[in-house]
Amino acid sequence: MAKLVEIRDLKVEATTDSGRRVEIIKGVSIDIAEGEIVALIGESGSGKTTIALSLMGYARPGCRIAGGSVSLAGKDMVALSEKQRAKIRGTEVAYVPQSAAAAFNPAATIMDQVIEVTRIHGLMSPDEARARAVDLFRALSLPEPETIGSRYPHQVSGGQLQRLSAAMALIGNPKLVIFDEPTTALDVTTQIEVLRAFKSVMKQGGIGGVYVSHDLAVVAQIADRIVVLKGGEVQEVGTTDDILTNAKHPYTRELLAAFEPKRRQAAQVAAAPAPLLQIEGLIAGYGQIQADGLPAIRAVENVSIKVEKGRNLGIIGESGCGKSTLARAIAGILPAAGGSIVFDGVKLEQNARRRSREQLREMQIVFQYADTALNPAKSVEDILARPLAFYHGMGGKARSGRIDQLLDMVRLPRNLRHRRPGELSGGQKQRVNFARALAADPKLILCDEITSALDTVVAAAVIELLKELQRELGLSYIFISHDLSVVEAICDEIVVMYGGKKVEEITPAKVKAPQHPYSQLLFSSVPKLDPTWLDGVEQDPELVRAYCRR
Amino acid sequence: MTMTSSETTSVRITGSRFGYRFNIVGMIGFSVILFWAMVAIFAPLITPYPVGEIVDFDYFGPVSADFWFGSDYLGRDMFSRILMGARYTVGISLAAVTIACFSGVVLGMTAAVAGGWLDTVLSRFLDALNSIPSKLFGLVVVAAVGSSIPVLILTLSVIYIPGSYRFARALAVNINAMDFVTVARIRGESTWYLIRSEILPSIVGPVLADLGIRFVFIVLLLSGLSFLGLGVQPPYADWGALVRENIGGLPFGAPAVMAPSFAIASLTISVNLLIDNLPQKIRDRSE
Numbered sequence: 001m002a003k004l005v006e007i008r009d010l011k012v013e014a015t016t017d018s019g020r021r022v023e024i025i026k027g028v029s030i031d032i033a034e035g036e037i038v039a040l041i042g043e044s045g046s047g048k049t050t051i052a053l054s055l056m057g058y059a060r061p062g063c064r065i066a067g068g069s070v071s072l073a074g075k076d077m078v079a080l081s082e083k084q085r086a087k088i089r090g091t092e093v094a095y096v097p098q099s100a101a102a103a104f105n106p107a108a109t110i111m112d113q114v115i116e117v118t119r120i121h122g123l124m125s126p127d128e129a130r131a132r133a134v135d136l137f138r139a140l141s142l143p144e145p146e147t148i149g150s151r152y153p154h155q156v157s158g159g160q161l162q163r164l165s166a167a168m169a170l171i172g173n174p175k176l177v178i179f180d181e182p183t184t185a186l187d188v189t190t191q192i193e194v195l196r197a198f199k200s201v202m203k204q205g206g207i208g209g210v211y212v213s214h215d216l217a218v219v220a221q222i223a224d225r226i227v228v229l230k231g232g233e234v235q236e237v238g239t240t241d242d243i244l245t246n247a248k249h250p251y252t253r254e255l256l257a258a259f260e261p262k263r264r265q266a267a268q269v270a271a272a273p274a275p276l277l278q279i280e281g282l283i284a285g286y287g288q289i290q291a292d293g294l295p296a297i298r299a300v301e302n303v304s305i306k307v308e309k310g311r312n313l314g315i316i317g318e319s320g321c322g323k324s325t326l327a328r329a330i331a332g333i334l335p336a337a338g339g340s341i342v343f344d345g346v347k348l349e350q351n352a353r354r355r356s357r358e359q360l361r362e363m364q365i366v367f368q369y370a371d372t373a374l375n376p377a378k379s380v381e382d383i384l385a386r387p388l389a390f391y392h393g394m395g396g397k398a399r400s401g402r403i404d405q406l407l408d409m410v411r412l413p414r415n416l417r418h419r420r421p422g423e424l425s426g427g428q429k430q431r432v433n434f435a436r437a438l439a440a441d442p443k444l445i446l447c448d449e450i451t452s453a454l455d456t457v458v459a460a461a462v463i464e465l466l467k468e469l470q471r472e473l474g475l476s477y478i479f480i481s482h483d484l485s486v487v488e489a490i491c492d493e494i495v496v497m498y499g500g501k502k503v504e505e506i507t508p509a510k511v512k513a514p515q516h517p518y519s520q521l522l523f524s525s526v527p528k529l530d531p532t533w534l535d536g537v538e539q540d541p542e543l544v545r546a547y548c549r550r
Numbered sequence: 551m552t553m554t555s556s557e558t559t560s561v562r563i564t565g566s567r568f569g570y571r572f573n574i575v576g577m578i579g580f581s582v583i584l585f586w587a588m589v590a591i592f593a594p595l596i597t598p599y600p601v602g603e604i605v606d607f608d609y610f611g612p613v614s615a616d617f618w619f620g621s622d623y624l625g626r627d628m629f630s631r632i633l634m635g636a637r638y639t640v641g642i643s644l645a646a647v648t649i650a651c652f653s654g655v656v657l658g659m660t661a662a663v664a665g666g667w668l669d670t671v672l673s674r675f676l677d678a679l680n681s682i683p684s685k686l687f688g689l690v691v692v693a694a695v696g697s698s699i700p701v702l703i704l705t706l707s708v709i710y711i712p713g714s715y716r717f718a719r720a721l722a723v724n725i726n727a728m729d730f731v732t733v734a735r736i737r738g739e740s741t742w743y744l745i746r747s748e749i750l751p752s753i754v755g756p757v758l759a760d761l762g763i764r765f766v767f768i769v770l771l772l773s774g775l776s777f778l779g780l781g782v783q784p785p786y787a788d789w790g791a792l793v794r795e796n797i798g799g800l801p802f803g804a805p806a807v808m809a810p811s812f813a814i815a816s817l818t819i820s821v822n823l824l825i826d827n828l829p830q831k832i833r834d835r836s837e
Contacts, residue, residue: 352736376752377751378747386737
């Protein structure tokens with residue numbers, strides 16, 4: 001097969017705000033044959049998006065391509081002028097961004113945006129373009145392909161919008177399409193459909209592709225070859241089968257190992273008769289309080305859960321199923337409208353403001369995004385010092401010693417204490433976030449998707465840390481996630497939520513055989529590290545229609 | 551290539567020693583402000599002639615070795631009058647802007663954090679205040695209670711509290727929605743702690759920039775009031791009053807009318823330059 005892309009010794013530099021120059025891509029060489037899909041995989045900051053963008057001759061603000069060549073169909077994208085590159089973008093190489101919702105203009109119809117490329121490049125008449133767009137919509141198995149183009153972006157679902165952005169990329173008949181984490185923001189049940197659509201369209205058209213992702217399982221379904229990146233260098237290149245079964249580089253093995261976290265040893269059922277947390281018929285929601293005393297939009301309806309001392313409860317479900325609202329209601333951030341919360345034998349007030357300081361101390365919540373959960377203006381030391389002073393009245397040396405202890409507990413170097421959150425990596429921030437909850441000496445920690453914003457390897461390390469701390473400190477966790485493998489790894493009980501209701505309670509041992517149809521759909525939709533999984537997986541169309549808002 | 555390297559060196563020169571980057575335009579602005587502040591403090595020591603004394607036989611005299619900025623409509627030394635005028639212009643404006651921004655920011659953050667009826671009442675009241683044209687409000691107050699320096703300071707600060715409140719509240723509402731504030735809130739922290747330790751550090755940058763802009767507005771409004779004869783009263787005069795006194799010199803191109811105008815311009819422009827180019831912390835620490 002002829003080579004479509006030849007990247008040779010590519011170097012990309014970034015200039016920091018002190019004027020220092022950093023090499024972020026250090027001499028990368030990659031080939032892509034015609035019609036081949038190559039995946040770039042690696043943790044955040046490994047340079048995968050930077051390389052993908054360089055295929056269009058583009059470097060993000062502050063960066064510049066410092067050396068090497070990127071030849072696309074015989075043209076060196078690095079050497080071309082901006083005007084010449086603009087001609088190639090959209091016609092020979094196209095880009096599908098991570099967040100389609102942010103990439104569409106909310107004020108124009110989908111069709112106008114999809115065919116815009118043909119108008120800019122004068123490829124075909126608007127009528128031809130529309131006809132071709134409808135063909136593409138059909139090929140991407142979008143519902144109502146004839147009319148979906150006349151809708152506005154907010155009138156279609158996230159999975160549909162992602163496929164529409166692929167249609168936008170494909171309409172100019174490119175030789176190469178760059179997918180930048182296109183399914184990361186989607187639910188697993190939606191992801192399957194999108195992946196299938198991408199795969200069939202690419203194969204039919206014989207289009208070359210670059211698929212950027214940090215999820216090895218997703219990549220395994222769609223890519224012919226995998227390039228593993230770390231720190232701006234290629235670690236390993238191989239066919240998908242090779243990488244999955246016969247990885248040579250230690251980093252690749254780490255990635256593979258992180259994919260299947262070790263199952264936690266089931267804790268022996270504590271002798272304590274009373275559960276730590278018992279919730280009965282909890283109702284919480286948003287909007288105007290109606291005549292019956294309930295809010296207009298109920299995000300959590302009649303949920304009852306129980307957490308034993310020293311054991312963990314996992315709550316799983318797709319976005320919008322009410323799992324985060326449940327956590328907020330338990331913590332008292334969003335006062336529940338009905339039901340009861342009994343914590344350690346005492347009935348808690350629904351509103352956190354009316355709970356005692358001691359009650360607040362014993363139940364801590366850790367949020368998903370450490371970026372917003374840590375005050376960027378404060379140092380790590382200040383962040384950890386406050387709960388110590390506030391709950392335990394610690395000061396001076398005692399407090400400083402305890403901060404060191406906490407940093408040790410979450411495996412952070414002590415000299416990090418003077419840094420601000422902006423100067424830490426994603427995994428480090430999440431550890432600080434967690435250390436702050438530990439500083440209160442809680443009995444129960446609510447973890448709201450705390451690994452979702454992290455890379456696979458980092459997330460696995462955080463999960464290991466949580467398990468270790470549990471052994472040492474006898475904590476209980478409520479672990480909220482949309483990622484089944486994470487929940488499986490750490491929880492003794494798993495609650496599946498859908499549409500604000502608890503649909504099933506299950507133990508990790510029985511995850512293979514869920515009873516409720518939604519659980520079956522959800523669990524079967526989690527991608528596996530098997531390249532044939534996507535083609536083999538069967539989704540009951542009845543179930544999909546019932547539970548997927550595509 | 552060459553450009554990048556020269557940029558690198560210029561950054562070095564303007565001091566990354568303290569971990570801050572401060573560019574040359576900001577430095578110029580800062581030095582002019584520092585100069586006027588010094589003048590305001592030491593004015594009585596450096597004026598060559600007494601402020602109220604008629605020292606030149608000529609009125610609207612030209613620039614000369616004796617009278618650096620010429621003489622005014624009565625033959626008083628313009629240079630001395632500008633030096634003394636700096637005291638009023640800088641002093642009154644600084645006092646007013648401090649009061650306005652402090653009250654506005656504290657009220658704004660309180661409203662954002664507390665929410666509910668307090669937020670509504672405060673916002674509506676200050677909106678109502680904001681709807682009164684500032685010059686008319688100044689005119690009415692000065693006409694009612696007479697002009698004195700404390701009255702001027704208070705009037706000017708009341709005029710600028712609503713804007714400062716709106717600005718701080720808008721910023722604080724955004725910060726208030728962040729998770730770290732939620733964390734602090736369910737830790738059981740008081741409103742005062744939330745304002746002081748969680749919200750203020752995150753909005754202090756824009757608030758300082760706002761303070762600078764408001765300072766400029768106040769200088770201009772004070773000059774405007776003085777120009778109308780309602781500001782600082784003779785024989786003392788701030789820069790606005792100096793422009794008004796000597797407006798008759800305009801047809802002759804007298805330096806007496808131009809010098810105070812340049813003084814106002816230099817101060818307000820420098821403040822703008824400084825706040826647009828405040829020192830920025832260098833986040834890249836790996837060097």
